[in-house]
Amino acid sequence: MTTACVILDIGGVLELTPETGWVRSWEERLALPPGGIAERMGDVWRAGRIGEVEEAEVERQVALRLGLDEAGRSAFLADLWTAYLGTPNDGLVSYVRALKGSCRLGILSNSFVGAREREAARYHYDDWAERIVYSHEIGFEKPDPRAYRAVCAALGVRPEDCLFVDDSPVCTEGAETAGMRAHLFRDTAGTVARIAEHLARYGGGHGNVRA
Numbered sequence: 001m002t003t004a005c006v007i008l009d010i011g012g013v014l015e016l017t018p019e020t021g022w023v024r025s026w027e028e029r030l031a032l033p034p035g036g037i038a039e040r041m042g043d044v045w046r047a048g049r050i051g052e053v054e055e056a057e058v059e060r061q062v063a064l065r066l067g068l069d070e071a072g073r074s075a076f077l078a079d080l081w082t083a084y085l086g087t088p089n090d091g092l093v094s095y096v097r098a099l100k101g102s103c104r105l106g107i108l109s110n111s112f113v114g115a116r117e118r119e120a121a122r123y124h125y126d127d128w129a130e131r132i133v134y135s136h137e138i139g140f141e142k143p144d145p146r147a148y149r150a151v152c153a154a155l156g157v158r159p160e161d162c163l164f165v166d167d168s169p170v171c172t173e174g175a176e177t178a179g180m181r182a183h184l185f186r187d188t189a190g191t192v193a194r195i196a197e198h199l200a201r202y203g204g205g206h207g208n209v210r211a
Contacts, residue, residue: 004202005104005162006096006195007151009142010111010119012167013185014093017086022079030066040065048113051136055113084112085122091188093123095195100128103199107132108151108164110141110171131155142166143174152180163198165191 011017027036038045044061047053053061063073099105107125109115111134119125125132131154135141138150152159159179166172172182183194 003104003157003161004199005106005155005157006099006198007106007108007155007162007164007180008096009164009166009168009171009185010107010109010125011084011086013165013191014089014096014107014125015086015119015123016089017083020083022083026066026076026079037066045112049110049135049141050139051113052139053113058113081114081118084115085118088123089188092191095188095192097128099195099199103202104155104157104161105129106151106155108142108147109133110135112136142168142171143177145174145178148175148178148180161202163195165195 008014023037024034026032027034030036032040041062044053044058044065048055048058059073059077062068062076063070066072066076068076096105105128107129109132113136115136116132116134131151133147133151133154135147138147140146142148148159148164152162160181162175162180164172164175164180164182165185166175166182167185169184172184175182181198183191185191
């Protein structure tokens with residue numbers, strides 16, 4: 001028995017995260033040039049994405065490197081997480097949630113320390129996703145082949161049975177290199193159609209693979 005598997009990215013797919021301009025707003029507030037925050041915080045952001053720094057240390061470095069008092073640090077971090085979490089892609093989430101039990105479901109996300117707790121509280125992905133694999137917990141990001149192997153291992157599935165959905169061409173190409181099928185997210189309707197097409201190869205997700 002071989003069952004279809006669908007694995008999704010979070011940011012830009014399950015969560016809609018358009019550019020809000022919050023970083024530039026803070027740069028202006030702090031009298032920094034464009035790119036000034038990235039210059040001061042870039043190594044911390046990178047470390048946070050692969051779990052090489054604890055969230056408390058991130059918060060400490062934000063205050064230290066940007067010269068913020070406690071209130072300023074809290075406001076900066078609130079804006080960061082508001083932009084990070086975006087808004088739910090309700091149409092796609094509802095569709096995928098309804099697939100629970102008819103195929104294998106997982107999430108693979110390039111993330112940041114603190115993301116699991118916040119996304120669990122706000123979006124409850126663990127209600128339908130069997131495994132949620134975050135880069136800050138496994139120590140490497142997509143398109144590193146180890147990231148795709150990690151989510152397949154967590155789900156106990158073969159890469160060739162998986163459709164991976166991401167909004168980054170680099171990450172979908174990485175999935176294909178790892179042996180998965182992949183779909184580049186552009187809109188919800190096209191993504192739903194692509195998932196349905198993938199499941200149809202497996203009898204709609206309910207049974208043996210054909211061929």
